[in-house]
Amino acid sequence: MSIMIFIFAAAVVAVLAIGVVGRLAAGPTVPDRAVALDTMNTFVISLMMMLAAVYDSVVMVDIAIVYAALSFVGTMFIARFIEGEV
Amino acid sequence: MFIFVAIFVLIGLAFNLLGAISLYRFPDVYTxxxxxxxxxTFGTLFSMFAVVAYALGRLVMTGEARFGVLIIHSAIAAFVLLVTNATGAHALARAAHRSGLMPARAVVDRLEEFDEVRAKREGAQV
Amino acid sequence: MFIFVVSFLMYLLLVWSGGGIPLIEILIALGVASVVTVAFRTWNRERAVRSGRLDPKRVVDFLHYLFGPFAVGLAKANIDVAKRVITGEIRPGIVKINPGLRTDIARTLLADSITLTPGTLTVDVDDDGTFFIHWIYVEDEDPSEEQLYGSFGDWARRLAE
Structure with a gap:
């Protein structure tokens, strides 16, 4: 029962992550695109957490932690790039 | 346990949806x-609560240690997410302002005034 | 030392998978923690991270803060933003405030708390600790600490100075 709920929620979050692509493509400025990318990363982490419960694997949560850390590094790097320091 | 999982998942989905909508609805990068x-962040936190509630239920039912591991790792992921998302947003906001993007429809912008004062002072010193 | 203990415990927490922990993992944890500590010291030589002292009372206080005022603020912030997303009622602006925090840890804690609490987002922090905060609904162009973030300034002072 719970598994069904998680599968449904994972599908909805995946749709949301794809929906954000609109802002990623349209965003008038570079920071707008960066915000959209950041949001997408958070959705992907959410998705990974729920799929970890569905497939019963702790490894996916570990990957989600590493993904969060890497997306943070990516966001910081994009921010530096926008500031013009790279 | 099922009730808690369902409630947490629904709250999480609602806030994730609002987050996605806000990207299209607000006028500028800061809002x-x-x-x-x-x-x-809040929505993902609630998805993690749902996973924790599910794992806690399974832990009590089966007594297998790997569900305990799932809880610990979810908690670490939640903490990492809480810190990195806030700091990333801060970095993006600062970068946007330094690259010259002004907040739309702003009633007051103290940072711009501050930057102008600083630029004048540094210009005077040179 | 703090960094060493935290990375050591974090590594063990991540490799623990239900049973006991083999000796080799403890040795690897010691190695990883040493590398992280040396790297941290090396990269921070020029501008040392100024942090307050750490004692168990502060850890307890921090957990109290995380699950008490911070959790309440986070929930209120989300309901507030959700309302603004639906109604579209905004009056944005950037205000400045100087809470007078000296240590980097305290400033980071306050900036992160501000970002995750009602209607505020830290944009920039000056060298002398002036915060520039984007406020989604400006009530006052020169606000007090109380109006902006409630008791978080006191908490940051108490936890990390």
């Missing part, structure tokens, strides 16, 4: 950051 950072 978008508000919606995107707060709502998605």
């Amino acid at each position: 978008r950051l508000h919606g995107a950072t707060k709502c998605t």
Whole structure:
């Protein structure tokens, strides 16, 4: 029962992550695109957490932690790039 | 346990949806950051609560240690997400302002005034 | 030392998978923690991270803060932003405030708390600790600490100075 709920929620979050692509493509400025990318990363982490419960694997949560850390590094790097320091 | 999982998942989905909508609804990058950072962090936090509730239920039912491991790792992921998302939003906001993007429809912008004063002072010293 | 203990415990927490922990993992944890500590010291030589002292009371206080005022603020912030997303009622602006925090840890804690609490987002922090905060609904162009973030300034002072 719970598994069904998680599968449904994972599908909805995946749709949301794809929906954000609109802002990623349209965003008038570079920071707008960066915000959209950041949001997408958070959705992907959410998705990974729920799929970890569905497939019963702790490894996916570990990957989600590493993904969060890497997306943070990516966001910081994009921010530096926008500031013009790279 | 099923009730808790369902409630947490629904709250999480609602806030994730609001976060995605705020990207399209707000006029400029700063207000978008508000919606995107707060709502998605909160929504993802609630998806993690749902996973924790599910794992706790399974842990009590089966007594297998790997569900305990799932809880610990979810908690670490939640903490990492809480810190990195807020800091990333801060970095993006600062970068946007330094690159010369002004907040739309702003009633007051103390940072711009501050930057002008600093630029004048440094110009005078040179 | 703090960094060493935290990375050591974090590594063990991540490799623990239900049973006991083999000796080799403890040795690897010691190695990883040493590398992280040396790297941290090396990269921070020029501008040392100024942090307050750490004692168990502060850890307890921090957990109290995390699950008490911070959790309440986070929930309120989300309901507030959700309302603004639906109604579209905004009056944005950037205000400045100087809470007078000296240590980097305290400033980071306050900036992160501000970002995750009602209607505010830290944009920039000056060298002398002035915060520039994007406020989604400006009530006052020169606000007090109380109006902006409630008791978080006191908490940051108490936890990390």
